[in-house]
Amino acid sequence: MTVLKQSNAFILALFFCFLTSCRDSAVPRPRGYFRIDLPARGYVAFADSLLPDRNLPVTFEYPVYGKISNEIDINPESGWFNIEFPPYKAKIYLTYREIHNDLEELTEQSYKMSVKNHIIKADAINEQIISNPDHRVYGILYNLKGNTATAVQFYVTDSTRHFLRGSLYFAAEPNSDSLAPVIDFFREDIIHLIETLKWE
Numbered sequence: 488m489t490v491l492k493q494s495n496a497f498i499l500a501l502f503f504c505f506l507t508s509c510r511d512s513a514v515p516r517p518r519g520y521f522r523i524d525l526p527a528r529g530y531v532a533f534a535d536s537l538l539p540d541r542n543l544p545v546t547f548e549y550p551v552y553g554k555i556s557n558e559i560d561i562n563p564e565s566g567w568f569n570i571e572f573p574p575y576k577a578k579i580y581l582t583y584r585e586i587h588n589d590l591e592e593l594t595e596q597s598y599k600m601s602v603k604n605h606i607i608k609a610d611a612i613n614e615q616i617i618s619n620p621d622h623r624v625y626g627i628l629y630n631l632k633g634n635t636a637t638a639v640q641f642y643v644t645d646s647t648r649h650f651l652r653g654s655l656y657f658a659a660e661p662n663s664d665s666l667a668p669v670i671d672f673f674r675e676d677i678i679h680l681i682e683t684l685k686w687e
Contacts, residue, residue: 544687576658601629601640
């Protein structure tokens, strides 16, 4: 009789073991992001004729899927213009300045806008030196990591007369994980712009 009770207790315990082991435990899944289709790369030459009121003494190649604009700027003397990418809510803001013994001030402003203004939010800020003696193009490309308002900024100059500053912004809440593929894509376009840049 005792053996029978023990075997029933064992079978009952085994039955409960099977019941509880077959359940799926809830596991939180990582957050997903929509897939972003990026365009095929292609470039077109920027010419001053695209902004006839600007008189910009600079040429470069910019993406064919970008649109040159200066819609928010009413002052032709300012040297402000943009390359817009409406499907991606992205803009490369560009500012051209002629140097008048103020190169140090211009580079300090660029440093402040690229590093000092974003150092609190940035996980890291990497600087890449730009040096193209053949075209007299020198400067720094800033790569900002983390949930910063901008991920890529740069300035280039010939050190005597010309100065061009640029920054990539998105009209979206900063999220480095979801924006990473698009940031990497447009970073390559900015590098191409710098590599093809010439002063007139």
